[in-house]
Amino acid sequence: MKKSQKKLSASLEALKKAEQICDSNGLKLTKLRKQVLNLIWKKSGYVKAYDLLDELKKVDPSAKPPTIYRTLDFLMENGLIHKIQSLNAFIGCPHPDEHNECYFLICDRCQMIEECCSKKISNVVSSTSKNSNFIPSKVTFEIAGTCQNCLN
Amino acid sequence: MKKSQKKLSASLEALKKAEQICDSNGLKLTKLRKQVLNLIWKKSGYVKAYDLLDELKKVDPSAKPPTIYRTLDFLMENGLIHKIQSLNAFIGCPHPDEHNECYFLICDRCQMIEECCSKKISNVVSSTSKNSNFIPSKVTFEIAGTCQNCLN
DNA sequence: AATATAAATGTTATATTATAACATATATGT
DNA sequence: ACATATATGTTATAATATAACATTTATATT
Known part of the structure; x- marks a missing residue:
């Protein structure tokens, strides 16, 4: 294809x-x-x-x-x-029907962004928020770097 | 004080x-x-x-x-x-001498921001990056919501 | 269908955030 | 003392975003 x-x-x-x-x-x-x-x-x-x-x-x-x-x-x-x-x-958003806590892998070289979802994220968010008695409403999690393709 | x-x-x-x-x-x-x-x-x-x-x-x-x-x-x-x-x-930055992966708890009501560091964050970043063969260089992790003080 | 109401879009103007490009001044190394 | 690098000054403008109000379109009610 x-x-x-x-x-x-x-x-x-x-x-x-x-x-x-x-x-x-x-x-x-x-x-x-x-x-x-x-x-x-x-x-x-x-x-x-x-x-x-x-x-x-x-x-x-x-x-x-x-x-x-x-x-x-x-x-x-x-x-x-x-x-x-x-x-x-x-x-x-590739999965607007699910609403997970997501993060983005942002390649500095090409303009590709991979959206990923992981239970780990929501776990870290809720556990760390609890530590600070903080009620989270909106999470921004963006990781810039170099993607697989651009490494070659 | x-x-x-x-x-x-x-x-x-x-x-x-x-x-x-x-x-x-x-x-x-x-x-x-x-x-x-x-x-x-x-x-x-x-x-x-x-x-x-x-x-x-x-x-x-x-x-x-x-x-x-x-x-x-x-x-x-x-x-x-x-x-x-x-x-x-x-x-x-309250700890410019240490360079940890940090996140921010941002209160929507007052303008307070708490900067937190957690091994969990760096762990999640490195493990999730590995999954995608992604080499991270800069992490943005911001959690907006309501802080302890403003809850009362 | 006619009307009232709400939602969406059109339009003008301007606010907010940020940088390019070049000039000048200050510090640093030889 | 001079060359070079670093920092700051200055002008102009680019890039991002919203306020405020007018008009149009959809929806609900009679």
């Missing part, structure tokens, strides 16, 4: 899941939101908001910063994408 | 450590760098770059964004402060 096909199916898969999630939660996956989610999935790695805006402008010249940021907010609120805080960038 | 005294001593302590570290590493803790580090420690929680700039301007009216950002870069590179990625904010 070619890479373009792989990307295509990941994108379609993501759209399908997004539709399911929105359907079952009474959320509206509007044309704009679909377009933006699609643009995010078209990129192989992460996307910056203004790059996304430029892409969107190609099909909707009236798009402006709030167009993108509002849509990104919606997609984030509903777990369909994530913000990578250390890069001010965004990436599609 | 009053809170202001506690803050003062933490600030003095931090300055002392910074001087030691710079001394033993051939780094120059210049007047500007000291001033900025001091301003960071004066605040009880985290600081934003432009707030810091406003403070600095009070004693050095010619200060400009690069003044602050360059100084913050120096302080970060040498482990004297940390950037909180999820807030675009900065905070002094």
Whole structure:
């Protein structure tokens, strides 16, 4: 299977899941939101908001910063994408139907980001939070470095 | 001991450590760098770059964004402060002499941030990285939520 | 269907965060 | 004393993000 096909199916898969999630939660996956989610999935790695805006402008010249940021907010609120805080960038979530504590492996050389889930993370978060009598609500866990591919 | 005294001593302590570290590493803790580090420690929680700039301007009216950002870069590179990625904010490091994998407990209600170190974190990072054949270089681990004080 | 209400999008303006590029000053080594 | 490196000063602008208000579209109710 070619890479373009792989990307295509990941994108379609993501759209399908997004539709399911929105359907079952009474959320509206509007044309704009679909377009933006699609643009995010078209990129192989992460996307910056203004790059996304430029892409969107190609099909909707009236798009402006709030167009993108509002849509990104919606997609984030509903777990369909994530913000990578250390890069001010965004990436599609491959498993929006599960809500685990996740972390990101971010390659400094290529723009690939691997999203991983691990019980270990949630365990560390809850145990360390308990130690400090802290009630956690949002976890940001990003590991930058060099990925497998780029090591060769 | 009053809170202001506690803050003062933490600030003095931090300055002392910074001087030691710079001394033993051939780094120059210049007047500007000291001033900025001091301003960071004066605040009880985290600081934003432009707030810091406003403070600095009070004693050095010619200060400009690069003044602050360059100084913050120096302080970060040498482990004297940390950037909180999820807030675009900065905070002094209470133990710049040790270099552990740390995480931050960030209270949404007050502006307090607790920096914690835990072997568990480094273990999770190294084990999960190994699973993905990933060589980690920089870890961002921030947990937002509600702190002990604000729960009452 | 007509109307009220809520949700989404459009639009203008501006706030916030950060860096590039080049000039000058200060410290350091020879 | 001079060359070199490091730090700071300065101007300009890039990159990221949101506030505030207008308009449109969807939804619920009568």
